[in-house]
Amino acid sequence: EDKVVQSPLSLVVHEGDTVTLNCSYEVTNFRSLLWYKQEKKAPTFLFMLTSSGIEKKSGRLSSILDKKELFSILNITATQTGDSAIYLCATRGSNYQLIWGAGTKLIIKP
Amino acid sequence: DTGVSQDPRHKITKRGQNVTFRCDPISEHNRLYWYRQTLGQGPEFLTYFQNEAQLEKSRLLSDRFSAERPKGSFSTLEIQRTEQGDSAMYLCASSLGAGINEKLFFGSGTQLSVL
Numbered sequence: 001e002d003k004v005v006q007s008p009l010s011l012v013v014h015e016g017d018t019v020t021l022n023c024s025y026e027v028t029n030f031r032s033l034l035w036y037k038q039e040k041k042a043p044t045f046l047f048m049l050t051s052s053g054i055e056k057k058s059g060r061l062s063s064i065l066d067k068k069e070l071f072s073i074l075n076i077t078a079t080q081t082g083d084s085a086i087y088l089c090a091t092r093g094s095n096y097q098l099i100w101g102a103g104t105k106l107i108i109k110p
Numbered sequence: 111d112t113g114v115s116q117d118p119r120h121k122i123t124k125r126g127q128n129v130t131f132r133c134d135p136i137s138e139h140n141r142l143y144w145y146r147q148t149l150g151q152g153p154e155f156l157t158y159f160q161n162e163a164q165l166e167k168s169r170l171l172s173d174r175f176s177a178e179r180p181k182g183s184f185s186t187l188e189i190q191r192t193e194q195g196d197s198a199m200y201l202c203a204s205s206l207g208a209g210i211n212e213k214l215f216f217g218s219g220t221q222l223s224v225l
Contacts, residue, residue: 004152009150031210032210032211034213036216040218041199041201041217041218041219042113042114042201042216042217042218042219043153043201043216044216045213045214045215048211048213050210088152088153090152092210092212096208096209096210096212097155097166098153098155098214100152100153100154101152102150102151102152103150103151103152
């Protein structure tokens with residue numbers, strides 16, 4: 001059965017810290033992995049990864065995929081209180097439907 | 111730019127009542143998805159449409175749930191004879207195209223509470 005596991009489930013850090021969120025997966029015929037940020041209600045798209053070892057970067061956020069070890073990480077540097085959110089990871093497999101992890105709840109303390 | 115909109119934002123109902131939610135996708139998007147999310151979990155797939163055709167429905171979805179997208183634009187999700195276990199956030203998402211590069215754009219959801 002396809003599954004996505006995120007860790008940690010929750011994380012509390014201070015403003016300015018760097019955080020690394022993990023997403024491991026077991027998916028039949030892996031196609032892509034996506035990261036979303038969910039602040040209040042609507043998840044918003046961050047990154048899509050399809051190839052191993054190629055870093056995607058947007059401001060203080062970056063992500064990379066390891067298709068050999070079946071995981072991805074999302075890094076946030078110089079965290080700000082506005083980064084507080086749930087970060088969701090999802091993978092797309094052979095039937096093209098997204099399989100979602102439970103998310104990592106990130107709290108940034110001022 | 112109008113994103114995906116959902117109505118209502120919140121719904122409180124008594125067990126056994128029927129409820130209907132509406133989703134208006136981004137106008138040029140041909141795919142529309144319904145998900146359910148409970149606290150501490152990721153979105154759970156319910157069903158999706160390509161234009162007006164319902165292409166897939168979750169095997170886990172009770173027959174009390176039905177969705178329509180009559181003209182390939184907005185969609186409705188109806189839950190009949192609601193149960194307390196139906197309490198959740200119902201998220202709608204839309205996308206343009208399909209395949210490995212498909213990105214979903216989500217609405218803010220409808221929070222359902224069944225008393």
